[in-house]
Amino acid sequence: MKEQSYCTFRLNNSIYGIENSYIEEVFALPELTVVSSPYRNLAGVVNLRGKILPVMDLNLVLGMPSPDYQITDSILVLRWEDSQVGIIVNEVYKEKTISPDQITTQLSNHRDVEGKDCQTIIADFSQRAGDILILNHPETWMGSIEIETILSKIPDNSPGDRFRLLTQESIFCPKATPEERIIFQERADNLKAEVTSQDLTDLKPISAIVLNDRFFGIDLAMVREFTDLSRVTPIPCCPKHIIGNMNLRGEIITLIDLRGFFHLPIDPILEEYKVMVVDFEGIVFGVIVTEVAESMLFLKPSEIMPLSTGSDAINDEYLQGVASYRENARAPQALRDIAILDLPKILLNGGLIVDEVV
Incomplete structure (x- = not known):
């Protein structure tokens, strides 16, 4: 059997x-x-560009309780045969190629595989590729979703757009703040517009992170996942930007603090900080970030502008450019500059590879 490419994503504390x-x-x-x-x-x-897209809660599909939705959640749109359905996930990671010898069907001991429903939905488990639960073909567990069944309550003689006539049975994400509601609504409005395939291919996917109070973007292709910061083991005889090692599901990840590269204050690292796990040409390491502003967003290359010299105290040696970014729920109407990281240059020229003998 040949290697298979998978889209990987996080739901709660598991990778699928x-x-x-x-x-x-x-x-x-x-x-x-x-x-x-x-x-x-x-x-x-x-309303996805004029078509009604049903969106399923994957937690409920798996027989687990549904947590409150977050502004950082994403929707994966699945298509098979004549069906098109979205599923809500917490974070989407990059494509991963898995060979058959990395996969096992021994699922019984995994914490998220309990009951016959999960056994039907989850086909395999790839421990050697990073504890990934592989979902079965969606037609085996999603079934057929009939849009007409959802619309059946609307009388045939109702005038106007049938989507607009859908009745809101309850409030979506009732615990969302007013600022978060603005963001959710803006996203829904943007999805209504027609987008050509050429428009999509021209977009650059990035992740938006915060270091101290500054926004930075990184090419999404390099981001493997985001995770919580846990116990860090210091490494002797290392530069100050190499913080130490962290055990991530049995994999030892070296943690880097990038703030010094950009002349940002080196404030104490707090336990609520996050770790962005980066994979660049097989070199895997973690970047400590103050906050994950958005796990995935899209920029047009034309929106990334050259940095203006002397306009800011930030060091631009390791930056590709700057773009405008609409800040998250803290200030949804505010546009902030987001600096695009040149992470390969940081890795190759910034002293992140340590070859000292202790």
């Missing part, structure tokens, strides 16, 4: 994978229209 051939597109979670339907796992529907 699904064959890339089922993935049609990915976008940040928008406001969903919540409707009554016979599908108990349906989180709601969204």
